[in-house]
Amino acid sequence: MSDVAPLSFQDLILTLHDYWGKQGCAILQPYDMEMGAGTFHTATTLRALGPDPWNAAFVQPSRRPTDGRYGENPNRLGAYYQYQVILKPSPPNLQELYLGSLKAIGIDPLLHDIRFVEDDWESPTLGAWGLGWEVWCDGMEVTQFTYFQQMGGFDCKPVSGELTYGLERLAMYIQNKDSIFDLAYNNATADRPAITYGDVFRENERQMSTYHFEVADTDMLFDAFKKATAECESCLQHALPIPAYEQAIKASHIFNILQARGVISVQERASYMGRVRDLAKGSCQAWMEKNGWAV
Amino acid sequence: MTDFLLELRSEEIPARMQVKAKEDLARLFNDALAKAGLAAASVETFATPRRLALIATGLPLATDAVSEETKGPKVGAPPQAMEGFLRKAGLTQDQLIERDGVYFAVVEKAGRQTADVLAEAIPAIIRAFPWPKSQRWGAASVSTESLRWVRPLQGIVALLGDAVVHCEIDGIVSGAETMGHRFHHSGPVTIGNAGDYIEKLRAAHVLVHFSERCAIIRDGAKAAAAAAGLTLVEDEGLVVENAGLTEWPVPMLGRFDPAFLDVPQEVIQLTARVNQKYFVCHDSNGKLANAFVCTANIDAHDGGAAIVAGNEKVLAARLSDAKFFWEQDLKVALDDQATKLAQITFHEKLGSVADKVERVAKLARWLVEEGIVKGATADAAERAARLCKADLVTGMVGEFPELQGLMGGYYARAQGESDAVADAVRDHYKPVGQGDDVPTAPVTVAVSLADKLDTLARFFAAGMPPTGSKDPFALRRAAIGLLSLIMDNGLRSSFRKLLIETGAATSYFDLEAFLIDRLKVQQREAGVRHDLIDAVFSLGGEDDLVRLLARVKALQAYITTAEGANLLAAYKRAANILKQAEGVDAAAPAPAELVTEELALRTALDAAEPKAAAALSVEDFEGAMAALATLRAPIDAFFEGVMVNDPDPAKRAFRLGLLARFRDAVTQVADFSKIEG
Secondary structure (H helix, E strand, C coil), X not given: XXXXXXXXXXXXXXXXXXXXXXXXXXXXXXXXXXXXXXXXXHHHHCCCCCCCCEEEEEEEEEECHHHCCCCCCCCCCCEEEEXXXXXXXXXXXXXXXXXXXXXXXXXXXXXXXXXXXXXXXXXXXXXXXXXXXXXXXXCEEEEEEEEEEEECCEECCCCCEEEEEXXXXXXXXXXXXXXXXXXXXXXXXXXXXXXXXXHHHHHHHHHHHHHHHHHCCXXXXXXXXXXXXXXXXXXXXXXXXHHHHHHHXXXXXXXXXXXXXXXXXXXXXXXXXXXXXXXXXXHHHHHHHHCCCCC | CEEEEEXXXXXXXCHHHHHHHHHHHHHXXXXXXXXXXXXXXXXXXXXXXXXXXXXXXXXXXXXXCEEEEXXXXXXXXXXXXXXXXXXXXXXXXXXXXXXXXXXXXXXXXXXXXXXXXXXXXHHHHHHHCCCCCCECCCXXXXXXXXXXXXXXXXXXXXXXXXXXXXXXXXXXXXXXXXXXXXXXXXXXXXXXXXXXHHHHHHHCCCCCCHHHHHHHHHHHHHHHHHHCXXXXXXXXXXXXXXXXXXXXXXXXXXXXXXXXXXXXXXXXXXXXXXXXXXXXXXXXXXXXXXXXXXXXXXXXXXXXXXXXXXXXXXXXXXXXXXXXXXXXXXXXXXXXXXXXXXXXXXXXXXXXXXXXXXXXXXXXXXXXXXXXXXXXXXXXXXXXXHHCCHHHHCHXXXXXXXXXXHHHHHHHHHCCCCHHHHHHHHHCCCCCCCCCCXXXXXXXHHHHHHHHHHHHHHHHHCCCCCECCECCCCHHHHHHHHHHHHHHCCCCCEHHHHHHXXXXXXXXHHHHHXXXXXXXXXXXXXXXXXXXXXXXXXXXXXXXXXXXXXXXXXXXXXXCCHHHHHHHHHHHHHHHHHHHCCCCCCCCCCCCCCCHHHHHHHHHHHHHHHHHHHHHHCCCHHXXXXXXXXXXXXXXXXXXXXXXXXXXXXXXXXXXXXXXXXXXXXXXXXCHHHCCC
């Protein structure tokens, strides 16, 4: 590592905000709904459509109920943080910009082995795909780097470049910790030690794992899934793509909890995902129409 | 003569695509040259993650002028013919040349500058490049018609001799500048000509020769292992993949906690290889060592200590995941796992995997009880079949699907199943396609055969055979597996009997024809002729595949001798004559006087017929062929000395009868009419 003290979790975020803000990105706030990945944020999904330029960066809390481990596994979380950057159209020096951000957070590319390893991205629930890489730092995947080709089943015209940093992994790397829960969340002061990631989130992991795996009322969730579906369709009939899309996000998260509860069989899984995809696609189509873009 | 350099620089090209891309570049370039009437003395291609390049030597600076002559109408031909010819040639009649009473149009084509040919060819090659997957990018991608490349294309170097070949594609202009290593070199590298490309890039920390990077990785990884007193587990696939991920490869040895060695070594090797692209090592006892070799893309200024430490941490996290799955899986009996198979669909029309297991268990048991598979107990076969798919619901196979079977074998052994059962669980997917090891352990053979038989019969019966290039359920592979199991183990059974036992025999004829087709493909490599397979198969009634192939081989051994070829010729001659004759009767009475050749043939037939039949009845196909061979000389002499279509009807009838006996004797062994040549 470098001579200076490694960045705390919060300083990692602040440094990326500072870096991407200087590159002309609007620094947005997280979307205020439960979602599985930063890509679901309307700043990515909807803004990736249409011809208008768009440059934004934000943190997105990402919920993955099935990945919860009751706070016991040092590498896995049911809720974690993604740092998303979307640049549209993708600039010609996107890789250099990205590598600049790694330097900004203290990764020296002549000390650490940075590699772009083929990994094509696909989101079956968003009807989206792109080509790109997972970026490796000494063999660890720290970022997903994607050139969006389609979103909601529509060609991206123009193509956006999307960067998704796994913040906890990067922080573990920078701080040289073996457990997520040992990460320094903030900075120690003269009279107070730094608090850890575990201090902030471990109890959430325990309770949410119990809820997702053991307690969540599946009848209520099946019902909620149906209602979100119906509400989405109603919004689409009123040509309201944003509220429609929010219902699609809601349905997607409910589906994820049902998966964690183990009540969706392998056979049903594809059909639930297909329903969410239809909602997301319908929302994207309504968004295109609302903006007067050819579908 | 001069040399040409082309470099297409892009963002990182997937490692798996680089070798093919080199071939494609050479092919497209040579085609473009050939179309312009040019050829290079040599063409060499290069690939790294960030560039695809080509050097062609010995190119002429220009193509030769050529004069093309087109033949036109004769002097005095109708005026319409002349008008049509002139229109096509774009000439007037006084521009034509007359020679020997015929008009010719002569067009002089000037030579072209090679640079001009190349300037046209480069954009065409880029647009036509067959990447398995390609993308749009940047501002131009507002149109879906914008340039596509495997990843964004960044620059083109095109130098003919010392001069830039000027071309442009979607705003990318050719030049002489490229980039060196992403981290070891900043700023552009200016290339003078093809001759200094390789060395200038080497100075900028880029090894453009794929083979040079492979050699560094291969040798360096071995040396790193040897320096630690270990032996590298060589893996050429990993060598190539790492060469495709690096421009300046540096292999380095790392370690992991020996406690992880409790996990089956295949799991460690797989996660190291597939997820991390690491080599693994053996210790002096040939056991997996707690060490790996990773390949970095830089000469790190701390000698690689931080890189090794980082990679060790990543592998440790992966291995702790694997260890977690291994330990969790060991806590659940395979019988309990197997009950969960009811939740997994085998195919929507064919029920769950649990349903399949039930069928395979019965079939495996039956194969042993019927004596088709010898040397196993029926209980062991059924037991293995009932456990064979249970690992599909384990955590480890969920994480690493390619370990199916293998993990089941480990879990079966761990819960105290016999070796025969555990081995069968492990190996029952084998053989996976042609060239894979074919199981010989009886319990394994029973389960593997039952599994494949069930798959084939069920998909055919449900009307889902492979069509054209579509084979979504890998039935061709299953068929090859089935055939290999039967042939290599000499399993004797009528195929019809096997199929009836599956309970899904409704498409018997389709499946049989499909298997014969696969048999031809499978045997082609062994040099067995497909027409001879047809010749034996079309006799009908021969659906014991082992016997069928033995007959084919005996037939091939004989038919490819000079004597066999003569017999075949004689057969064809006889068959032709008989085809044109009417009312042939093999038992036609002999006329009072017989010529020598008739007598000799009859005597030979009298002797050969029972011999061939007797040999066939004991499956002595060489013996049957030998019996037929005794007919070769008499039949040749017969054709030589006797006129079959004699004016005397009695003589003719007898001779036709002799030929019919000859044909029928031959046909007992194989349908010679199917044999080519």
